[in-house]
Amino acid sequence: MSDSVNYGTIVKNGIFGENPVFRLALSLCPAVAVTSGVKNGFLMGVAVLFVMTMVNGTVSLLRNYINPKVRIPSYMFIIATWVTVTDQVMAATQRAVYKDMGLYIMLIVAFAIVLSRAEMFASRNKLLPSMVDGAAMGLGFLLALVLLGVFREFLGKGSLWGYPILGQKPLLIMILPTGGFFAMGLMMGWLNWLDRKFFGGTGASSGGH
Amino acid sequence: MFEKVLTIFIASALINNFVFSRYLGLCIFFGVTKRMETAVGMSFTFTAVMLIGAALNWVIYEYVMIPLHLGFLKIVIFIGVVAAFVQAADTIMKKVTPALYYKLGIYLALIVTNCIILAVPLINADEHYGLFESMALAVGSGLGFSLALIIMASIREKLELADVPISFRGLPISFVLTGLIALAFLGFSGMITL
Amino acid sequence: MKEMLKITLSLVLIFIGAGLIMGVTYKYTSPLRFKAEKREKEEALKQMAPDATDPIVAAGKWTTHGKNFEYYTATASAKPVAYISSTAGKGYSSYIQMLVSVDTDLKIRDVKILGHAETPGLGDQVEEKSFIDQFKGKSLPDIKLIKGETKENIQAISGATISSRAVTNGVKDAVQTLVEKYGAGVKTAAQGVRK
Amino acid sequence: MEAPALAKPQEHPKLIVSIGPHMHDQETTAKIMWTVSGALLPAALMSVYFFGMPAVMVILVSLAASLASEAAVQWMLKKPVTLSDGSAFLTGLLLAMNLPSNAPLYIPAVGSFVAIVITKHLFGGLGYNIFNPALIGRAFVLISFPKLMTTYVAPASQFMAVDAKTTATPLVLLKEEGMAKLLEIFHTKAALYQDLFLGNRAGSLGETSVIALLLGAAFLMMKRYITWHVPVPFIATVGLLAWMFGGKEGLLSGDAIFHMMSGGLILGAFFMATDYVTGPSVRAAQVVFGVGCGALTVLIRLKGGYPEGVMFAILLMNCFAPLLDRGMKSRVFGKAEAKGVKK
Numbered sequence: 001m002s003d004s005v006n007y008g009t010i011v012k013n014g015i016f017g018e019n020p021v022f023r024l025a026l027s028l029c030p031a032v033a034v035t036s037g038v039k040n041g042f043l044m045g046v047a048v049l050f051v052m053t054m055v056n057g058t059v060s061l062l063r064n065y066i067n068p069k070v071r072i073p074s075y076m077f078i079i080a081t082w083v084t085v086t087d088q089v090m091a092a093t094q095r096a097v098y099k100d101m102g103l104y105i106m107l108i109v110a111f112a113i114v115l116s117r118a119e120m121f122a123s124r125n126k127l128l129p130s131m132v133d134g135a136a137m138g139l140g141f142l143l144a145l146v147l148l149g150v151f152r153e154f155l156g157k158g159s160l161w162g163y164p165i166l167g168q169k170p171l172l173i174m175i176l177p178t179g180g181f182f183a184m185g186l187m188m189g190w191l192n193w194l195d196r197k198f199f200g201g202t203g204a205s206s207g208g209h
Numbered sequence: 210m211f212e213k214v215l216t217i218f219i220a221s222a223l224i225n226n227f228v229f230s231r232y233l234g235l236c237i238f239f240g241v242t243k244r245m246e247t248a249v250g251m252s253f254t255f256t257a258v259m260l261i262g263a264a265l266n267w268v269i270y271e272y273v274m275i276p277l278h279l280g281f282l283k284i285v286i287f288i289g290v291v292a293a294f295v296q297a298a299d300t301i302m303k304k305v306t307p308a309l310y311y312k313l314g315i316y317l318a319l320i321v322t323n324c325i326i327l328a329v330p331l332i333n334a335d336e337h338y339g340l341f342e343s344m345a346l347a348v349g350s351g352l353g354f355s356l357a358l359i360i361m362a363s364i365r366e367k368l369e370l371a372d373v374p375i376s377f378r379g380l381p382i383s384f385v386l387t388g389l390i391a392l393a394f395l396g397f398s399g400m401i402t403l
Numbered sequence: 404m405k406e407m408l409k410i411t412l413s414l415v416l417i418f419i420g421a422g423l424i425m426g427v428t429y430k431y432t433s434p435l436r437f438k439a440e441k442r443e444k445e446e447a448l449k450q451m452a453p454d455a456t457d458p459i460v461a462a463g464k465w466t467t468h469g470k471n472f473e474y475y476t477a478t479a480s481a482k483p484v485a486y487i488s489s490t491a492g493k494g495y496s497s498y499i500q501m502l503v504s505v506d507t508d509l510k511i512r513d514v515k516i517l518g519h520a521e522t523p524g525l526g527d528q529v530e531e532k533s534f535i536d537q538f539k540g541k542s543l544p545d546i547k548l549i550k551g552e553t554k555e556n557i558q559a560i561s562g563a564t565i566s567s568r569a570v571t572n573g574v575k576d577a578v579q580t581l582v583e584k585y586g587a588g589v590k591t592a593a594q595g596v597r598k
Numbered sequence: 599m600e601a602p603a604l605a606k607p608q609e610h611p612k613l614i615v616s617i618g619p620h621m622h623d624q625e626t627t628a629k630i631m632w633t634v635s636g637a638l639l640p641a642a643l644m645s646v647y648f649f650g651m652p653a654v655m656v657i658l659v660s661l662a663a664s665l666a667s668e669a670a671v672q673w674m675l676k677k678p679v680t681l682s683d684g685s686a687f688l689t690g691l692l693l694a695m696n697l698p699s700n701a702p703l704y705i706p707a708v709g710s711f712v713a714i715v716i717t718k719h720l721f722g723g724l725g726y727n728i729f730n731p732a733l734i735g736r737a738f739v740l741i742s743f744p745k746l747m748t749t750y751v752a753p754a755s756q757f758m759a760v761d762a763k764t765t766a767t768p769l770v771l772l773k774e775e776g777m778a779k780l781l782e783i784f785h786t787k788a789a790l791y792q793d794l795f796l797g798n799r800a801g802s803l804g805e806t807s808v809i810a811l812l813l814g815a816a817f818l819m820m821k822r823y824i825t826w827h828v829p830v831p832f833i834a835t836v837g838l839l840a841w842m843f844g845g846k847e848g849l850l851s852g853d854a855i856f857h858m859m860s861g862g863l864i865l866g867a868f869f870m871a872t873d874y875v876t877g878p879s880v881r882a883a884q885v886v887f888g889v890g891c892g893a894l895t896v897l898i899r900l901k902g903g904y905p906e907g908v909m910f911a912i913l914l915m916n917c918f919a920p921l922l923d924r925g926m927k928s929r930v931f932g933k934a935e936a937k938g939v940k941k
Contacts, residue, residue: 025239025380026236027236028235028236028239029232029233029234029235029236029324030232032232032235033231033232033233062417065413065416066413066417067406067409067410067413069410070410070413070414073292073414074413074414074417076288076292076321076322077285077289077417077418077421078417078421080284080285080288080421081285081421081424081425082424083284084281084282084284084285084425084428085424085425085428087284088281088425088428088429088432088433088436089428089432091432091436092432092433092435092436092439093435093439095439095440095443099518102335103328103331103332103335106283106284106327106331107233107324107327107328107331109284109288109322109327110288110322110323110324110327111324112236112322115322156523169523169524171708171742172523172524172741172742172743172744173392173738173741173742175523176395176523176741177229177230177231177232177388177391178229178388178389178391178392178395178741179388180232180388181384181385181387181388181391182384182385182388182716184384185377185380185381185382185383185384185385185386185387185388186381186385188380188381188384189374189376189377189381189382189385189720190376192375192376192377192381193376196375196376213469224496245924281425281429281433282425285421285425359921360917360918360921363918363920363921363924364728364917364920366920366924367728367920368721368722368726368728370726371721371722371726372722372723372726373720373721373722374675374719374720377720382720382721385716385720386721386728389716389717389728389729389734390917392734392737392738392741392913393729393737393910393913393914393916393917394914395737395741395910396894396898396902396904396907396909396910396911396913396914397898397902397910398495398496398522398902398903398904399495399496399522399565399902399903399904400897400898400901400902400903401496402493402494402495402496402497402498495903496903522744522903523744524742524743524744524745525744525745525748550774550775561749561764562744562745562748562749564774565903
């Protein structure tokens with residue numbers, strides 16, 4: 001099986017076809033919560049990328065030892081473990097960022113996307129493809145967060161990654177919660193429009209949780 | 210003391226509303242507000258589970274985790290406690306009040322891995338709240354979340370008939386709508402300093 | 404029965420493995436975290452009194468708004484050069500956390516805003532240098548918020564009165580505390596000069 | 599998971615299903631819109647009299663941006679362009695009435711864009727918007743440009759007043775410095791009331807002149823375009839609650855007349871809370887809507903961070919309007935059940 005795995009497809013799928021934020025609309029909370037700045041969005045994305053890769057890897061390794069009857073509790077436990085590790089590392093090394101978004105880092109544990117990839121992909125595939133799948137999904141997540149972060153930070157603070165660009169703050173509302181929701185809605189609508197116009201897609205987000 | 214409890218309650222329900230200013234529980238918020246009935250059922254279940262979960266976790270955090278210096282395990286332990294409690298509630302409800310179980314049972318399954326259920330004990334632990342303060346936060350957040358769900362469900366019913374531009378149908382317009390509601394809720398800001 | 408045992412065993416093994424991973428991470432990150440926290444605090448205090456050569460140590464505690472704050476003595480070659488206190492003021496939507504340092508004659512040397520959650524664009528203007536610099540050199544009776552032009556007192560930021568007041572009150576509380584703790588010594592010193 | 603959440607195949611529906619009030623044809627809508635705009639004319643003229651050229655510019659830019667946004671978005675969505683129905687004109691005018699005269703001109707432009715494109719057309723266009731577009735436009739610019747939107751100039755009555763003096767609105771003065779300070783400026787209560795009534799005070803364009811607004815409102819009521827069900831409970835609630843809780847000397851010492859005449863209350867109560875689309879359509883629900891607006895206004899004015907609460911109060915009640923309609927409609931059926939549950 002390992003020979004027939006197409007890594008390109010997995011990566012493309014994670015970033016475009018099943019982008020966790022814009023296409024699957026899973027785990028939306030942090031997408032709005034931490035994207036008032038590019039840096040926060042990026043670090044959150046890195047945290048998710050790490051957790052997803054490790055969780056998928058662990059689940060794949062243990063897939064023959066986990067009894068199907070207790071599979072969900074086991075997955076939850078594995079996820080919680082890797083989230084705790086991420087949380088500890090972030091708290092020790094990224095102090096300023098952690099002050100802003102520590103809660104959301106801890107809440108990665110409740111992300112539907114992590115559990116669903118463990119269940120749908122890692123429990124049926126070998127170690128390497130599983131880790132690549134986790135990383136690809138995490139990368140899709142990271143890119144979505146960075147995209148939103150660029151949009152919001154540029155409009156809201158006139159800066160990118162904390163470096164001032166405009167020298168003023170054009171639309172303060174964009175860094176507030178309401179602005180986050182607007183940004184998310186407008187961005188999704190715009191991507192749907194692009195999809196319909198240029199890629200012949202249905203242009204409708206599926207929604208779910 | 211009483212004043213602080215009341216302050217936490219009001220602040221968590223309106224000003225720091227989980228949905229409109231803390232961005233938590235969005236999946237559920239968008240998922241269950243397509244129908245009013247579901248939204249109401251979810252509201253009840255969530256508030257109850259949040260309250261009991263917060264109280265249980267507070268006791269465990271204060272009397273087990275802090276004395277044993279196990280604070281760093283809080284994510285694992287909180288999620289375990291909530292899962293165990295929900296499982297127990299599920300079993301008990303099925304036996305004792307089957308009617309209620311058929312109404313609310315389906316929501317219980319969704320709850321275990323939900324961020325707002327977990328966020329309450331995490332915030333409580335972070336702020337070092339006492340038992341009553343923790344419970345005030347839980348009830349306030351629960352009612353605030355219920356309010357958000359019910360408003361959203363009633364508006365989305367009205368929106369069903371609207372000719373929304375194709376690209377914006379479904380989630381995008383719901384996001385914009387949530388943004389507008391959050392904008393209105395900014396009117397409450399500045400009422401309470403936490 | 405055998406299956407039960409197997410399930411339990413696999414769960415227990417996962418728990419042990421996970422516990423190990425978390426424990427090891429905690430072992431290596433918690434000292435890092437502790438050190439970083441300590442360093443941040445030291446650096447913030449150092450900024451408040453750059454001429455202090457000895458480590459700045461906590462001299463006592465005081466409370467306001469039901470929160471605990473500390474005050475510190477900054478010394479150079481065992482002689483006090485400044486007194487510092489942490490403090491907070493009740494702002495528009497948050498408590499504004501601050502550090503205040505005074506010279507040995509109890510005039511304000513510097514004010515530093517550590518954290519707040521005030522409204523972007525309005526309340527967060529209290530962080531601006533033009534507002535903070537007004538405090539420098541003022542002594543306790545002058546720390547008063549005025550709406551409109553003033554040189555002797557503190558001029559409120561228009562449109563951000565509540566946040567301005569929060570900072571002013573927080574600073575005032577801190578200076579008041581420092582005067583109570585160290586005032587007697589300064590007074591005797593001043594009397595000594597007069598003689 | 600791949601099923602679209604709202605499947606709507608018809609792009610140009612032949613049969614339009616809409617929630618009441620059912621406007622029968624384009625002509626009636628247009629007639630209502632233009633009449634309401636006309637009713638705002640006295641207040642607009644008064645604002646120009648008091649604030650001069652800057653007020654004219656704010657109104658013009660706001661109108662132009664509204665009309666341009668409407669035309670552009672309708673063209674992009676391939677819908678018929680309906681500038682002549684007056685709805686974009688009215689939104690632009692209402693937005694202008696909610697802005698300070700000294701606002702830089704990009705503020706009315708941004709506000710109009712948000713009002714027309716995001717609040718109205720994203721939700722399906724005229725008749726489907728959940729929130730009052732002008733008020734969302736106002737709230738959006740208030741949050742985005744907080745400093746500029748809270749700086750007001752004193753009325754100058756000169757047409758080309760350039761160096762108008764910035765000053766606080768009466769509500770800000772009351773909130774931050776108390777009634778004594780207000781009396782120091784206006785000398786007597788009678789003079790204060792008189793200035794409020796005529797509009798000789800700092801504030802947004804259309805917030806100022808109570809008499810001009812009342813004239814317009816009376817005209818609309820005579821024409822039966824608006825009814826008492828929302829505005830009267832709204833204003834009465836503000837008066838009552840302000841009297842009860844608004845005073846420094848304890849209960850029942852507040853100045854009801856001051857609160858009823860200041861801020862955007864008259865404008866909001868008669869011209870914005872009465873909006874057919876964003877308010878409830880059941881009569882009983884309208885009264886509750888009005889009372890709710892009033893209560894929230896007083897809550898925000900007395901306890902909130904903002905000195906004026908009318909805008910947020912109406913927006914918040916806009917959220918509740920569908921719920922109110924729903925609850926009040928089924929009241930007859932719900933009563934017995936509700937009682938049973940309680941016991």
